[in-house]
Amino acid sequence: MIEINWEKYLDFDAQTPPPGMREHIFVEGTPYEMGRQYGSQTKEMIKRNFCLVAGDALKSYTREQVADRLAVLCADIEDKAPEIHDWYRGIADGAGMTYGEIALINMQLWFSIPEMMCSTIAARGEATESGKTIAGVNGDITYNMSGYGVTMIAFPEKGNAFVTLPQLAGQMGANFAMNEKGLIVTFDGGEAELDEDTEFGFADFISSMVVAVSRCNNAVQAEETIKGLGVACGWIYLLADATGDLRILEHTSSRDLTRFPGDYGEKNYIHAANHFLDPDMRRSSLARELNLDSYLRYDTEEQLLREKLGTLTLENMMDILACPDSWDGETWSRNLWGVEESNYTPEMRAPDFRTGTRGFGVAEDAEAYILHGTADTAVSYMPESMGKYAKIVIRHEPAEVLEHMEEDAMMAAWEAARRLSEEGTASKEQLQILDEAKKHIYAGKNYLAKINIYNTFDAEAARINSGYAASEFEYAYVMAQTV
DSSP states (O other), rough: OOOTTTTTTTOTTTTTOOOOSSHHHHEEEEEHHHHHHHHHSSHHHHHHHHHHHHHHHTTTHHHHHHHHHHHHHHHHHHHHOOHHHHHHHHHHHHHHHHHHHHHHHHHHHHHHHHOOOOOOEOOOOEGSSOOOOOOEEEEEEOOSSSSOOOEEEEEEEESSOOEOOOOOOOOOSSSSEEEHHHHHHEEOOOOOSSSSGOOOOOOOOHHHHHHHHHOOSSHHHHHHHHHHHHHHHHHEEEEEEOOOOOEEEOOOOOOOOOOOOOTTTTTEEEOOSSSOSSSGGGGGOOOGGGGGHHHHHHHHHHHHHHHTTOOOOOHHHHHHHHHEEEEEESOOOOOOOOOOGGSSSSOOTTTTEEEEEEEEEEGTEEEEEEEESSSTTTTTTSSOOOOOOEEEESSSSSSHHHHHHHHHHHHHHHHHHHHHHTTTTTHHHHHHHHHHHHHHHHHHHHHHHHHHHHHHTTTTHHHHHHHHHHHHHHHHHHHHOOO
């Protein structure tokens, strides 16, 4: 029985904006325990997000239709991925809500958002300057899919530690997830024009990524896991790991095709927008002119990858996904701002459809880089977004993660000070920002002191304060990059 309290949470503060820099939360234990911790720490945001998703759903469905459809979808999730069912239960209990309400937040796309775009790129070996495997993705979304979210670092009792970035608190993530083994999983919206492409299947495609990074150590295992779930509709998954394995899974409810670097002329790189490349999968495709934005973003990313081939770095791959230009195969259109034309560029910036998050990973180092918003801060959905990446080195123990965050924050502040000193032209505003970064470092260190004591008698308080410390160090890291 799906229970939904439609009117219960309407007292949320409609004037509270989303945070410019998102809170980091640590969760540990069984799926239920991790869900409960997640829900209890973000309950006010989750209640607001429930109203957002519920309000959108009720534009197209009655209350009864929503509950009936959720019951069918959730029964399938419980059967195929019981750990996700337990996550939902835990989030609900932690937030003081019902299972059905949390399930509805996670089923947002099935009730209110008809499509998803996004772009994903990856390179390895001779294509990159370092020889390492680098993969990233744009999360292209609407206002109602972004903003009120967190960055979640999970330490399961069984399986791999991983990071995911819920666009909306209460959800399991977005379209980027990465684990301590260096496995990176991203996805884009795909195509599904045949009747059999939309047959009933596993509805929470975001949770499919969480299942994969938690259970799996490499791209081969992740591919089999995702295929085994039978995810509904049409999607494109990119899978990368620390061995240099790169692959893209083109998927619909009825069939799958895996493509590799070189299948379409790539040289140690691979990427995707929202259309299928495989001839058999293209039976499910729209005509080019009906999906033009996908083809133009793909062609733009292809051109930029080829131009940098052999010298691709994390930074210039980040720049590729931040590109505001479009390549049509012959000429460049620069700095596009048209309502429709904004969709033709990797960093999308249409009025209500644009890049909301960007995630990158360096597989061999198990390093994740997360941008909430866009590189062009004026475009960002989030007020006061700084357009810079947070960095998380994913390790098996929370203390190891925090150790890296502390060091990275201090180094970022030091590098900022060095830049200002060498330039000799520090403005009052720059010095104020650097001072704020230093304050965040001190706050993080103060939380570390608390954690060391809490560890001797209160594991729950230690975990909560670990999230506080991580947030402070990441705030310092992000702010220092802007100086």
